[in-house]
Amino acid sequence: MMTEQLTVDRMSDTELVMTRVVDAPRELVWACHTRAEHLRRWWGRGNPLDVEIDFRVGGKYRYVEHAADGNAYAFRGEFLEIEAPSRLVQTFEFEGMPGHVATDSLVLTEENGRTTLTTTSRFTTKDDLDGMVSSGMADGAQRSYVALDALLRELSA
Amino acid sequence: MADRLSEVFAALADPTRRAILARLSEGEATVNELAKPFPVSLQAISKHLKVLERAGLIVRGRDAQWRPCRLDPEPLREVATFVEQYRRFWDERYATLDTYLRDLRDQSAPERETE
Numbered sequence: 317m318m319t320e321q322l323t324v325d326r327m328s329d330t331e332l333v334m335t336r337v338v339d340a341p342r343e344l345v346w347a348c349h350t351r352a353e354h355l356r357r358w359w360g361r362g363n364p365l366d367v368e369i370d371f372r373v374g375g376k377y378r379y380v381e382h383a384a385d386g387n388a389y390a391f392r393g394e395f396l397e398i399e400a401p402s403r404l405v406q407t408f409e410f411e412g413m414p415g416h417v418a419t420d421s422l423v424l425t426e427e428n429g430r431t432t433l434t435t436t437s438r439f440t441t442k443d444d445l446d447g448m449v450s451s452g453m454a455d456g457a458q459r460s461y462v463a464l465d466a467l468l469r470e471l472s473a
Numbered sequence: 474m475a476d477r478l479s480e481v482f483a484a485l486a487d488p489t490r491r492a493i494l495a496r497l498s499e500g501e502a503t504v505n506e507l508a509k510p511f512p513v514s515l516q517a518i519s520k521h522l523k524v525l526e527r528a529g530l531i532v533r534g535r536d537a538q539w540r541p542c543r544l545d546p547e548p549l550r551e552v553a554t555f556v557e558q559y560r561r562f563w564d565e566r567y568a569t570l571d572t573y574l575r576d577l578r579d580q581s582a583p584e585r586e587t588e
Binding site: 339 | 563569572574
C-alpha cells in the first residue's frame with residue numbers, strides 16, 4: 317500500500333496545521349480517534365498505550381505511551397466539542413510540560429472512501445509553541461519542518 | 474535567552490537569510506557579493522548576517538576591511554536531526570493507523586468459508 321504524505325504548516329506564531337490522508341471511510345477513522353480499544357492499537361505508534369477516556373463534552377482523557385527506552389510519556393486533555401463523525405476539539409497537554417495546554421481541532425472529510433485528517437493545533441503563546449519544539453515532543457516542531465523544508469529546496473535547486 | 478535551536482529556527486524563518494545560506498553553500502563570499510542579488514541595502518544584508526552569525530550558521534573573517542562569510546553547517550545538522558525525529562514520530566503514528574484501519578476493514582469484509 318502506498319504511504320500517504322504527511323504535510324505540516326506553521327500558520328502563525330501560535331497555530332500549526334497538519335494534514336494526512338488515510339484509506340478508510342471517516343466513520344471508521346472517527347472511531348479510531350474516540351474509542352479506547354482502537355486508540356490502544358495505533359496512537360502509541362506500536363508502543364504499549366494505556367488509555368483512560370471519558371468520551372463526552374467536558375470528559376477527560378489520559379494516554380500513557382510506554383516507549384522502548386523504558387520511559388513512559390503521558391498526555392492528557394479534555395473534550396470540548398464533539399460532532400460525530402466530522403469534528404472533534406480537545407485540549408492536549410504533555411505531562412512532561414504541565415501547564416502548556418494546546419487546543420487541537422480535528423476535521424475529517426471523506427471522498428471516495430478515503431478520509432482526509434486535518435488537525436489544527438492552537439497554542440496559548442508563541443513561547444508555548446516554541447517550548448514544544450525545543451522539548452523535542454511532537455506538536456510544535458512544524459515550525460522547524462517548514463523552515464528546513466524551504467531551505468533544503470533552495471539548497472538543492 | 475533563547476536556546477540555540479530556537480535561534481536557528483528564527484534565522485531560517487526568513488527567505489533572504491535562506492538565500493544567503495544557499496549562496497554560501499557554494500563557497501565563501503563578501504558582504505558585497507552576498508548583497509548583489511537582493512534589492513535591499515547593504516545595511517539590511519548586514520543585519521541578516523548578524524542574525525545568521527548569532528545562530529551559529531555563518532562564520533565571518535576577523536579582518537574588518539575584508540570579512541568573507543562562510544557557512545557553518547553544524548546547526549543545520551542539529552535541526553535536520555531534530556526534524557527527522559519529529560517527522561518519524563508522526564509518520565509512525567499514522568503508519569500504525571494505516572495498518573490498523575486495514576486490519577479493521579479486512580475483519581469487517583464478508584467472511585470466506587475456510588475448510
